[in-house]
Amino acid sequence: MSLSRAVARLAYPAGPFTRSVSRPSTLRRAAPVFRVKRDQRRFLTVKHDPSLSYVPDIDAIVDKIRRCIPTANVGALHQQFYGLFRVLDEERKDKPTAPPLKEKEIHDVLSLLAESGRHHDLDMVMKILVDLPILCGVEVGVKVYNVILRGLIANGNPQTIFNWLMNMPQKPKNITPTLLQWHMFFEWCAGSGQVGVLQHSVSKMHRSGRRPTFKTFEILFNALFDTGASIKKIHEALDIMEHTPLTYDENFAKLLYDGFVKLGLTDRAQEMKDNYWKRFSKRSRTTDPNMIEWTESIEKEAENKGIAAAVTLCKSLQKDGFKLSSHTLTLLIRHTHRLEYLRYAEAELHLKASTIHWAILISNAVRIGDLTGALSIYEESKSAGITPGTPLVHPIVNALCTTLDDAAIDRALGLYKDLAEAAPVTHSKQELQPPGRRHSSGPDANLYNILFLAFGASKNVKKYFPIALSLLEDMEARNIELNSPMAVSSLAIVVMRCASSFDDALKAYKRICKRPNAPPLDAKGYQAILHTLTQLSFGDYERLPSVWHYFEVVKDMRTRGVEITAPVYTILFRHLALLSGELPPEERDALAAAVRRAHDHLTLDPSFTPDTVLWNQLMDTYQRVGLFAEAYRVWETLFITGRFNQASVAIIIDACGFANAWPMAAQVCLKMTKLGFKFNLRTWNTWIECMCRVGKLDDALKVVCLEMGKDQPNIAPDVNTVKVLLSFAARTNQQDEVMDRIKRYLPQLWHTLPTELDGYSIRERATAVDPK
Template identity: 30%
Template sequence: MFGHRVLLRTASLQRFSLSQCLPRARPLSRAASALTTSSSNRLTELAKGLKAAKASTISAIFPDFEKALAEAQGHPLQPPPLQQSDVVELVQKLAASGRPEHDHLIRKTLHLLPVIRVEPTIDMYAVIIQACVARNDLEAVAAWLIEMRKLPGNFKPSTAIFNLCLRDLAFRTFSGLKRAATPLKGRARCPLNADTFDILLQRSFQMSREANKPPFWVDVRWIFEFCRGDSIQWSQDTSTLIYNTFAKASMEDVGRELQSRYDSYKSNANVPASVWWEERLRNLRGQNDVGESLAQLRSMTDNADISEHTKLIGQVLLEDSMSVADLRLLDRELGPSHSTDRWAYVIENITRAAKADEAYSVYQAAKAEKVHITIQLVAPILREFSYIPSISDDIIERSLAVYRDLKSSCPPRPKQRDLSTETAEMYASLFRLISKYGNDKYYPVAQSLVEDMSAYGVPMQSKIAESLINIEMRRASTEEEAIQAYHRWKEFLAPEGYPQVLIRFSQLSFDSNPIPSLREYFRIVKDMQLAGPSRVTNKAYSIILTRIGMLASEMKREGTLTYELRDYFIDATRRAHDHLTLDSNITPSSYVFAQLINTYQRLDCFGDAYRVWQLMYLTGTHNPHSISNILDACGYAEDLYTAKAVWNRLSKDRYPFEFKHWQTWVECLCRCHQVQHAIKVVLEDFPQAGHDSFTLIPLLLKMATKERKLKYALETIQAQNPSMYHKIQTQLDIFKL
């Protein structure tokens, strides 16, 4: 229809060095003066602790390290507390865990590199992506590839790393691979080459064999669309493979058709001239602005060659440009040929920097310049608008105006069939915008968009079905209507679409019931199990448990949690617990059990929470979240005996407590009216574990204030640690006492 637009399995990471996949970084400047000996020694000790620590304990040391760095601000670090190899090892340990808080620490570490005078290297990013691929974390891989350009070093994803991820990440179906690859090609700007086509083709055929099914010709056609032009480099072996694979499945005609299409790229058997041109252009652009690069190019070659490669020239020279001036210059110098492509490049660059308003302004400039409106111009703007957290009328009206421009420019044709991924993604953005809007004002627009999709021959996609279910459930006045909305579109849902449907359904309230029927909820969960891998189903339990816990807490604060409602929530939680333990289709994750503890605690069901904790501890499945949650539960239940039993048992096991655990332990003791014990933990136990007591002082004083023991706490600290007391007195404004 309108025109054209990827994620990064683990078996063969060693075949490629990821260090070869990223360009080199720029050196950093030096700092100016000398650091005091005592501060330097403290910083060195903390750095040693970070280097020796396991991933689970790095988070406890890191705040002290950050603070020591802040104190050393303005002084040169001689030598730097961490070397490049130390940073590589540190981020590798954190990335291997896959925990969100460790991902946050990685980013903090990278942003501290200029402060500690360490130059960012490609290996730092290589080990992060390697760890994400090793644990098959598609979302993390995508996030890192997309963000890489904005993080220290400004590294760009390369073809080699993209191909590595396409080959080595695990996908249950080729459709899953397609859904992963498309956004990376677009948002992460991962370039393609001849190997990309071969990898996708081999994986398509491999998945067909593993599923004991004939090869799917639609997948191969998608590969042709995905890998256009010079990224398909012809070879006789690949040509024969395409035909033989389909011939073995008694699909000779399809094999011949696809082979013929592939053979049309036979001219690409040798290195295309465009490769040489691209290298020359990149060398010029690396040293000059757009205008100077073009001027030097004209002095090196004749106009006929330039005219032949206008598309490539625009693509390379505008690779990082966000300037309308650059666009107008190239339009003037190169003529109207491929002008739309050039404007699309710049709009894409701007949207990758999350500047939706600026992209919209460039689009308006393109209209003023009479640039032909295509999907390449429109889709990035709509996508970026749809990612804005709070959607206003103005955003939707501007988005719809852009879409109408596209419709006017490219009206539907009779019996049109548009299978391009970019078109489907554009409609997904529009439906996401409407689904995020606060009311039903744009419901008629959603209906008209469904009709437009039919007119253009755009097939229904999971993301679109997800948004439509969301929109229609929000309008439902009864639970039956909400379920009907789900059944109307559920056939189009992929496994990844179910969590959002469950979140929306769990937020519905009918007939004075704050949560919908669990019977219907778990019917949707059953559909979810049938649609995809069981690992997704753990999230289904987490969604309903989180919702119950949050509602209970909100109603407690507002004073609206009646005995009847509390009993209703408890019954719902226990039923969800029963489903979880009796569901033979899944292995409950430690995260779900930790959430179960949290929900029971919020409902004041300490006995239930402790039984879940006991099960986790005895089976060795307890995790950091469950430890924090059970200590929280002990504190709110004022059960000092059980709290001490939990802490002492874990201490005896030499469990590596994280900073969050120490915080929760101090809070728990104070809630159990044991401020004196909490002071001992902060002044004695915490430092013995290798941490700085002062990092827990604000929390201790806050909790002591709530217990009306602030004066006692300060007097005790003054008697036991005068230097700490003096430090508190000099920073009282921080504590807001």
């Protein structure tokens, strides 16, 4: 049965779920989706296949997984792996279980999940990696990460790939992404024309623990030349290169020259080559090819075979003329956070670790998420006589301040105090810190930026208000300027959150932003200010965000030439929607009026054209504050212009459910089916919830069991679908009936459900359900 036919039938009032009492005469003409005898409480099951009531074992689940792989049925793989994890957990209690799958099969599954690329697919990838030895008897290594990376590249979302590589050190086995993996991503970016993503990723990749090489920049510059990039972009790429330890290379100089010739800028080619020579020629540690080869081999040995093998190699190379230096220690510990490795290398090679070596260990510990270890290394460095410096303190402070926990922020302030005391302010006027300076002996602008940001986000902002002011005084004493728009906005947020009214908050924002030499706010900084304005509340009389004050800040954005984009309006609409569930009924009218005023500002803004995401947010906000008619008008605008998407359909169906507007919900779905619009899983679940909300629980269950996703291979009911049904079934004590039908018609889903589902114990009640 098609969805359109099902909707047409469901347009009639729903019959009772299980009761056998006769219907009123006015309802007897209603055509039920299924004709069921009065005394029959469940679906027709006379010829029901008994094989559907099996209790799964490992062999049965593994067989289903193997059959899902060739069909790329990701939804079924999710279900089967949840079942497999459960069975393995139960069997491990009794005895060790042999790995049920082969390495190749796991690779195929990981590839499919990565290629699908949704958040819950990547969550399943992580679950599989955690249990990889149990699933196929193989430890997590570079090989399996290569499989996942190829799948992510096939999916084609550059941000997802970048995030995966950057976070690899915190994933199972704490593996630093290899150069090959980064270059796989970069070459894909170059081939697909994502040069902006490529350049940004090259500039950030060092944070993953892997530095760019000449090969990395060859990929980047070739992509820039192939796409006819501007000279400005090429110089920006060279700026990125200058922040690496790379030295002058004649072959790379030739690449730059030939690239400019390719762009038809022969007269600028030699100029660019000379510029490259001026920037990099004096940085060379050595031009001796033997030395270059030795240093590369030592670093590879340390990473691939461990510290002992690398130290042995160093001693061996000394016989050939290799000279030990402080840089040798850097090569040995570049990819480790183990303090004992540094101690071992120091003792064996009779070298003394410097601040930079301790900083490498700390940065690596932070990178893999071991903040406790990083703090321990820092304390050990002080015991070893190392003076606290920015390279040591900065990564720990940054990690502590991202937790937004007062204890963590206080610990970060303790580290700041160590740094400030190690480099006290002198009475003589200090020189202004140059903006390009990478490290400071004392606190630098980046450190203050991080602390101000943490203060502004803290729940206990009043506690940090005086501390922020004292840090400002310290900055002035050290001649350090606020060099970041986000630092300015963070400081403004601290002051705004300590204000006593919206007027005071607006004045505070303007006072901070007009500080001498303060950089102008950018779009991100303004959005942070706007978000803060929506969060402010001043007693019983000023609990709603002030729309007037909000758009005064928006006016400042326009005056300063900052582009007005969708988030400017989305921030306000989203907060008003959230408030609808928090405010008492007597304040609903004021909330609805605020939404209408914000909508008026949007309508009258000639410089901005809303996108679908923003219209969706406005529609959702209207329905949440109880203005269904306005929400439906937004939907009609989206439908007529053809700018709706899955989220639009889900929002309007949800709105119809809450407004008890079943005919309009049915009409929306009929229009969608006529257009051939296929629901995704979220929209299906919203449709099911809408039916339940208007009293059609029986019809909703029939759609779940017999209609949902039948012509969509990757769509199937999931645990959230069952939760929706159970939440409404609980109102009439019909959970057992719902679970009985799920067990009969969707046995694979039933066996993968959590043991406790929203307070309903599936396993305890299973024996009480009629097995027929």
